[in-house]
Amino acid sequence: MKTKEPIWIGLGVLLTLCYLLPLFWLGEQAHVRIHDNLDSNVVWYKNLVESGSIHVGLQDTVPNLVGGVVSRNAFVSEWTGILWLYEWFSPYTAYVISQGLTRIFAFIGLYLLLRDHLKLQLPRAVIMFVAVLFAWTPFWPSGMLSTLGMPLLLWAYLNLWQKQRIGLSLLTLALVPFYSSFVLGIVFFLALLALFGLYREWRQKSFHALFWTAFGAQVLLYLVIEYRLVYSMLWEGEVTSRDQFDIGHNGFWRTIRLFFKQFVLGHTHAEAAQTPVLLSLILGVLIVAIYLKDPTVRWLKQGLVLLAGLSLWYASWFYTGWEPLKDHIHVMQTFNFARFHFVEPMLWYILFALALDWLWRRARQRLVTVMILLQAVVLLIWNPEVIYQKQPSFSEFYAVQQFLRIQSYIGKPIDTYQVVSLGLHPAIAQYNGFRTLDGYVNFYPLTYKQKFRTIIQGELKKSPQLQRYFDNWGNRVYIYAAELGKHYDYTKTNQKPVRQLDIDTVQLKRMDGDYLLSAVPIRNASSTGLKLEKTFRDNQSAWIIYLYRVAPEGG
Known part of the structure; x- marks a missing residue:
């Protein structure tokens, strides 16, 4: 034997x-797992490598995600x-x-x-x-x-x-x-x-x-x-x-x-x-x-x-x-x-x-x-x-070519502005090199959580489920919409317009948020301080991306 x-x-x-x-x-x-995988770990590793943060000190933070306030020790x-x-x-x-x-x-x-x-x-x-x-x-x-x-x-x-x-x-x-x-x-x-x-x-x-x-x-x-x-x-x-x-x-x-x-x-x-x-x-x-x-x-x-x-x-x-x-x-x-x-x-x-x-x-x-x-x-x-056959594939999820077009349209150095996402995971923007105010991490400063909560408090008031989810856990620092719920997979074949988005765009701008990338149209965008710049479609992507610019404070 x-x-x-x-x-x-x-x-x-x-x-x-x-x-x-x-x-x-x-x-x-x-097709691979998205939950606790493509929406997080894969992007964390990529970001640590590309930002040169792998070997930094115990007091350092990691740029490009969650406002750059997350400790390197969270990874x-x-x-x-x-x-x-x-x-x-x-x-x-x-x-x-x-x-x-x-x-x-x-x-x-x-x-x-x-x-x-x-x-x-x-x-x-x-x-x-x-x-x-x-x-x-x-x-x-x-x-x-x-x-x-x-x-x-x-x-x-x-x-x-x-x-x-x-x-x-x-x-x-x-x-x-x-x-x-x-x-x-x-x-x-x-x-x-x-x-x-x-x-x-x-x-x-x-x-x-x-x-x-x-x-x-x-x-x-x-x-x-x-x-x-x-x-x-x-x-x-x-x-x-x-x-x-x-x-x-x-x-x-x-x-x-x-x-x-x-x-x-x-x-x-x-x-x-x-x-x-x-x-x-x-x-x-x-x-x-x-x-x-x-x-x-x-x-x-x-x-x-x-x-x-x-x-x-x-x-x-x-x-x-x-x-x-x-x-x-x-x-x-x-x-x-x-x-x-x-x-x-x-x-x-x-x-x-x-x-x-x-x-x-x-x-x-x-x-x-x-x-x-x-x-x-x-x-x-x-x-x-x-x-996972009905979910986006690896390349469809991260939509590299589509985000290159978005970056080209904005036309500014990618490290000079910050974005947030709605109806899709912030990890997608992070994978493509964008700096994000939102993200999914193990832990981050409580003061940042409180500031970010001000942005989304109008939506949290509409949904006790989302309020408990963010207040009692909060590792997903996301722009939530009560109409969308705890879902971040609104692909181009699964569209659900947000009719009344109640977010504080003044606070978003104070935190240096410049653009909102939405997977669905926002019907009341102009009245909430958002201006639709352009809609991006791509055959190789799972998403339709609606690019909204955050109006200047008081604008």
Whole structure:
């Protein structure tokens, strides 16, 4: 079997990359995730590179977005590998390479974990297919190895626990931090690993010094790599929008509903696509095994209980009952402790392998094959090219040629004026080099939030939903219109004119806002201090852009 190992690994890598064929084949015409991706991270990386802000100091800000007031510390540090890709390649090429690297190491990690530590009787081919399916999961693109790298980390830690493959395991633990996020995934994995390790030590009356030394060293390495975030959370004196977070207002029944939603469907940043195949198979095997009084499914039962517990913790974090504690413990307000859901995809596919192994040992090989094929179909349906087919492609979203025409029409150096957007994400203007007063960032000065709120307060008064969204969170510093709601995708095939826009253009001008780029026409533009300059259409763009000039103060 060992002689065929390179064949299975090579085939697995090839199948993993096949999932990315639309990205290779279609180029920038491919469809990829917009939410928390094209509308934010991709532009952040591009802006850091082009503005020369990657290596600036702890007190510096990043130009060109949100009025140039956002601290450099709001973004990943220069030691994070995904930034290197955006330094070396174009944004689309960097995106594709990152997808490939992440999915390859996701496959390798789960393959090694299942092969070396789960004592499965499954053939190598079946283990390979399970690992490929895990690598196909619709993970959050900018998470890097934060979610899909967990099996590789667990494999390395279990090796150290058993004092096997020490050199390779230590190398793995040293390298993964450079291509993952501590706060967006890994810290929750390490917390669960520490609890599990302490429990095993207590049960076995032992102490695995190598394991704990490596654990402590990796935590320290993550803190060094993410030194900017550590500084901003512990020593930055300025009050930021993060200090005004207030997102836990669910009552009891909404909390219960969120629990079932999380357990059955997962979270948008860590989707295992467990419904319907994985969930049905695991529950089915568990029920049959309990009926047959088969004790070999102990890990299945414990795994499902853990998944249910993580889902309950996630849902409970937004329960209104936490408010008194959040009001008195600052870190509970500024840090999202609900994010243990990042661990769930790995757990689902480990349980999937255990359920398949149970079937295999009972001579149900055909059923194993059927389940793998069914889950492959589910994940192919989840391919970004399929599920985002009705959204703009990468090139249609950023509309480079259209924005070059807008820049040419304005006719001034692009760094001498600032714009805001309505009905489309400010990230589009930012991608094309425009300086924007608006944007989507992790945190920014609270004083800026208060100034910007003056611009949109007329629209916030019309919509309690938008008012709560901006006041209690506010990371999307957008020009909102109550008539449009929380939607920023008004393409040329989805037009909805704004009949009565109530924004304070005097305040907009005071904040040095010169133009408004709108994806829809504004019927009362002239009465609110906006002058339509020109309408821009482009066959290669998803948008019709209405360029409005902000009238001089008092004009």
